[in-house]
Amino acid sequence: MSIEVILGIDLGTTNSAVGVVESGFPILLADSAGSRLTPSAVWYGGEGEVEVGIRAKRRRGMGGVVTSVKRLMGTSQTVGGRSPEEVSAEILKELKEIASERLGVEVKKAVITVPAYFNEGQRGATHRAGELAGLEVVRLLSEPTAAALAYGLDKLGEDKRVVVYDLGGGTFDVSILEIRSGQFEVLATAGDTRLGGDDFDEAIVKAAGVRLDELDEGERGRVLEEAERVKFALSEDEEAVFRVPFLLGQGVEKVIRRKDFEASIESFLKKTEACCRRAMSDAGVRPEEIEAVVLAGGSTRVPAVKARVETIFGRSAVEGVDPDETVGLGAAIQAGIISGAVREVVLLDVTPLSLGIETVGGLMNVLIPRNTTIPCKAGEMFTNAVAGQTAMRIRILQGERELAKDNWELGMVEVPFEAAAKGQARVGVQFSLDASGLLEVLARDTATGKDTVLTIESSAVDVADARVEQMVSESVDHAFADMSARVFVEAKLKAEELLGALVPALAELGEALSADDLEKVREAETKVREQLGAEQQSGPLLKAAVEELDQATEELAALVVERAMMGQ
The missing domain is CATH 2.60.34.10 (Substrate Binding Domain Of DNAk; Chain A, domain 1)
Incomplete structure (x- = not known):
């Protein structure tokens, strides 16, 4: 019986890819030009024309080109009157068409990757984009987990704790995984869904003395394209020339040095480091207990990024897989697992927020x-x-x-x-x-x-x-105040319940209490009411007063129960 083909799709901010498992091996499918990466760009013409990928990217200097739409997923923002899901669907349609042409059959099912830190709204938007593209989305797969799959099957062996550091064009994720007996379990994840290579490009633009907010859409496209080229060059050379002719009437030419570029992205690298340390803390893992570090996303080619990863985890990253292709290959493997083309691998992902x-x-x-x-x-x-x-x-x-x-x-x-x-x-x-x-x-x-x-x-x-990543940070920053507030609310609810029952109980059975017991109840009641009315309300103090009242009314509560039983 033939195995149904399910596509693995890396829906990236800058580039996307589609792959399958053939003869037990994951492969990415190339377009007619032989490229395995499809730019995540969509061009809309004035007559309703739509072009995707490299054809759209070539029109970037002309206007009408939408890029980095992934950053808008899950929001109500529109691009030229189109929702982020509709734009993403055009990219997915292109990938579906590439796969159908290469495989010779129409494929209708897919696994699509998403950043691990995508919230429910962002995941739902990605799912809808797949449906708009005519795909049945059988699973959404976290990108770091996909990268671990790409390396894990043939690189890392068994019983390993692994870090996946995924820095793409517009998103960053880090995950701590445990791999044992063919099972991948995500122990913790952290990240920033608005941090990536796009920020590096804008840092280069700023270093070149250009203000993006002063440019029209076509000029902005030309400038960012040149910034991307310079970024790639600085990964190999110590300096590169940023050159855009006929910009703002005169053109721009500026030498960008690697050391200056690295200084300009230091704040972004610090953010990724904070996420890494938080993920390790959540997983209860120290750097020396990490046995492998995997890089994913094209932005990890930047030397400063590799150096920071080595500083954080005390080891160099695993080599051997193109970081641009890692997530796509992992998605293809997961699709193969679901279809039955790959066996004996279990993947356990986690929810990023409570x-x-x-x-x-x-x-x-x-x-x-x-x-x-x-x-x-x-x-x-x-x-x-x-x-x-x-x-x-x-x-x-x-x-x-x-x-x-x-x-x-x-x-x-x-x-x-x-x-x-x-x-x-x-x-x-x-x-x-x-x-x-x-x-x-x-x-x-x-x-x-x-x-x-x-x-x-x-x-x-x-x-x-960005609030997704900030949520965890804020929970740490406000932990003491939040817990104090919870203690107060819980104590207040208990106090109101006790006081509500106390008034009728005293009216009916107060005379049955001894003078000492009645005095203790009245004193405890007064303390509770004072704490409830205090200008500076304190959860611990109110809780202590409520507990004292609870103990003081034990005899009264027993009389209430006894009276109720006698009345039955």
Whole structure:
């Protein structure tokens, strides 16, 4: 029985690639000109014409060319009236056509790579772009994981802890993986979805004394193309000439030295280093415990990048695979695993940020913690907070902060139910993350068994990509304040519950308490009310006061239970 062909696609910021597994080996498919890399560029003509790849890139100096659209995925921004998904779909159509021509058959299924730090909205947008291109997207695969696959099968052996440092045209990812017995498990991941070779190009433009904001679209294209050429040259030579004739009426010519270029990108290299150290911390791994470092993405050819990687991890990167082709080859391998062309490899990816819902008091209740291996499912039971409540609104959140307001809302579902006393209505909530990182939320009214299902395909908040990486940093920066706020909210809820029950209980049974017990209850009650009304509210102090009140009312609570049993 023949094996169905599934494409592996690296949908990159600067270049894209398509590959398959043939006779057990992953290969990238070349276009009619013999190139295995297709520029991620789309040109739209005034008469509705569309050109993709190298043909579009050649028109860059003329205007109408869209590049680096990957940076806009998952946002509501448009490019010439077109969504990022629509532009990306044109690139995917081109790759699909290249594959069909080379293989002699039309291929309709694909694995598409995404940065590990893409959030739910960005992953959903990539999935939709594939569908718009006429592809069935069988899996979204994290780029660092794809790179590990490309090296891991024939380079790294078994029982290894590996770093994948992936610096492309517009995104950066670093992942710590463990490889054992044919199984790849991502221990931790970090990154910045708005950092890459495009930033290096703009640094060269600035060094040449050119301001991009003073140029029209055609001039901007010419300038960035020359900056890219100079960047490539500086990877081999100590200096290169930045030359753009007839720019702003006179042209620009400037010698760019490698040492000056490296100084201009130092801030970007520091950002990648911070991500690397955070990933190692999350994985509980020290640099000396790393047994191999894999580079992916064309920007890793820059000597300063290689040097920084060696400084961070104390070892040189593994050689042998073209960093521009690594992710595409890994995607082809994963496609081969799914189709059956490659066997005995298991791939376990992780979710980059925690997922949960908002609970009473505005707290974030995590159902799937950050760095949980996917696919996975997690659920919890929730009850109504107010008597007579007839519905429960469930806000789905993504992020690392303790308070719901500081995280991102991905969506919302409302579950109706029969009015019930406080705590009597029960709603089960289950999160299900598939292998592509897409989230399905199921909410069930346990009384009726009725399900409400929401599939998260795009973020409800238009958040800049850089905020994904910042979320983890902010959770560390605000850890103490966030935890103090959570402690206060939880203590406040408990205090309100105790005080609400205390007033009627004292009115009914207060005389049954001894004078000492009654005094202890009144003193503890006063402390709680003082903490609730304090100008500078303190979670620990309120929590201590609540615990004191809880202990002081033990005898009263016992009398309430006894009276209730006698009345039955």
